[in-house]
Amino acid sequence: GDSVTQMEGPVTLSEEAFLTINCTYTATGYPSLFWYVQYPGEGLQLLLKATKADDKGSNKGFEATYRKETTSFHLEKGSVQVSDSAVYFCALSEKGFETSGSRLTFGEGTQLTVNP
């Protein structure tokens, strides 16, 4: 079945450092890929998405590129802020968001802490 593997955390960085969180996936067909963020005490929020190979999703300074050849969707940000401290989840959907019933398969989550 489908699966998502994220780099193990936690990750601790200083403000303005470069961030990479690795994500690789296994899926049949051509899934859509997502990064979700969870702030303390809140639900998951969609951070960015990519629906086909070579697509780049971006939002709030975060980017991730759908790499079919390496089955990866690594999350990057050039300069992190304290407010980016949260748990980040990589996820995939076989059907994408254009079809109803598209369940999500999540990675384990990576806790990011950014210190001032």
Added chain:
Amino acid sequence: NAGVMQNPRHLVRRRGQEARLRCSPMKGHSHVYWYRQLPEEGLKFMVYLQKENIIDESGMPKERFSAEFPKEGPSILRIQQVVRGDSAAYFCASSLNDGGPYEQYFGPGTRLTVT
């Protein structure tokens, strides 16, 4: 527009009791998904429902767990005779009706602790 609501936010049950978790989808949404997050793990899909219909329950444990989404009122995830291994965070997500896109919006979760 209120987001996805879940209650209670925290629930403590003793072994053998029943747990009822409620999820009110966003206004205009009629698709509901339930996910479970065990300690130190990612979220795992449990069930997908539309109003009055269970569409996909392939992630639900075979016993003690049930879900419903009635025509009126919230979706309910029910766990009978809880055991310690049921302790987890349970998240609900909702998405739009027909026409898409079907982005899933998540609630804050219910943290269930079984003592």
